[in-house]
Amino acid sequence: MPTEEERLAPIRAKIDTLDTQILDLLSQRAQAAQEVGHIKGGFSSPVFRPERERQVVARLQASSTGPLLPDGIASIWREVMSACRALEARQTIAFLGPIGTFSELAAQKYFGHSIAGLPCNSLDEVFSAVEKGAAQFGVVPVENSSEGAISRTLDLLLDSPLHISGEVVLPIRHHLLTKNGNLEGVTSVCAHAQALAQCQQWLSQHAPHLKRQAVSSNAEAARMAAADSSLAAIAGDPAQVAYDLQAVASQIQDDPHNRTRFVVIGSYQCQPTGQDQTSLVLSVDNRPGAVYQLLEPLAKHGVSMNRFESRPARKGTWEYHFYIDVAGHADDSKVAKALEALKASAAYFKNLGSYPHSAS
């Protein structure tokens, strides 16, 4: 009767041979990407092409006969293309820091790990880093499934010349963290205001004695808890690892399906992929039926609306900006016709960008 090791040995030898072949093929792929990079360099054109990356993954997912699952194919090729892209030119990606935030995780989920991360102190700084060219792209949270819109991001999108060139959705799982995994001597819990709100029921039930302190990010809270044993932090896996904290309780968010949607901002305008979304900001004159009339062109041209959000126009009047996501790319003919009509009837119209729509 052969032992486990004896049975595994030939299969592992086969895996080794296959890995050598895969590496050889990946090296050839990387050389091809470098050639693409040289051509792009000659035209001074952007390295990162989200629509092409979407197409590469979709083609492989459609042609795969298994057993790899579509998600597995997507994550493998995300890293393959991230590494190939870095050979053309490593992209600098700005996000709300410090290291260990969900924004950093979102940047890695979208761009892969072969990037240079630029942690920023605020959402305003993320926008300005990209506007000034210190980073090619930024990743900013735009809405949370429990707490709604991130209003500062909406205001910055309104005023910035940047476009949205992608979106990424992350499940948000918060833990209560301390240096030694218990609450002895802990008097306060720190977190970003959004995280405190997302865990408020849990905190009221399980740790009502802790003073709640809002700080600039959960990772900042984790950094503070690592330095001060009277503090606990609410933060996720990346911050727990980055600041070497222990969990007092895991997954304490009130909604187990808590998710945050992030958008990728930059100067690149994506080409259509067939599965796109377009983000708009509109406002109307303050008269009865104005919003109803404004949206009529969408129905008329068969364009579906994925999101509708209103935000005060900050003019001291009862006026609002409407943030609307519609299905399709601004260059798709029915979307183009609807946008034309919206533009004609709206008091204010801004196209924030068309980009590949995330399935999750």
Ligand SMILES: O=C(O)C(=O)C[C@]1(C(=O)O)C=C[C@@H](O)C=C1
């Ligand atoms: O096709 C390109 O434009 C490439 O640069 C190659 C490649 C890839 O690795 O497939 C890399 C970076 C781009 O974002 C898209 C695709």
